[in-house]
Amino acid sequence: MPKRIVVVLTIVIIAILGCWFYQSTLAPEEPLVLAGSQDCVSDDDCVVFGKTGACNCGCYNKSNLPLGTGGECFCAAPISCKCINNKCEGVFRE
Numbered sequence: 299m300p301k302r303i304v305v306v307l308t309i310v311i312i313a314i315l316g317c318w319f320y321q322s323t324l325a326p327e328e329p330l331v332l333a334g335s336q337d338c339v340s341d342d343d344c345v346v347f348g349k350t351g352a353c354n355c356g357c358y359n360k361s362n363l364p365l366g367t368g369g370e371c372f373c374a375a376p377i378s379c380k381c382i383n384n385k386c387e388g389v390f391r392e
Contacts, residue, residue, distance in 0.1 A: 335362035344379035344386035
């Protein structure tokens with residue numbers, strides 16, 4: 299009976315170590331993208347979010363908009379957006 303317990307414990311330990319090794323070295327890392335990302339590749343990635351007077355208004359990646367415009371704050375919304383140095387930037391004048 300004790301021999302059987304040692305074998306089972308050895309198998310469990312090997313399985314745990316195998317999962318840890320896979321997670322730490324072989325599993326692809328997924329980038330963490332937070333809501334409200336301003337990262338972009340082209341101008342098409344950027345959109346104006348919110349309106350003047352609301353919170354969080356500005357230019358954001360269209361796939362990662364902020365969660366809301368609530369709160370007590372004030373910002374000026376741009377008229378359009380451009381991707382400059384991989385960041386969505388607001389255009390306030392044409």
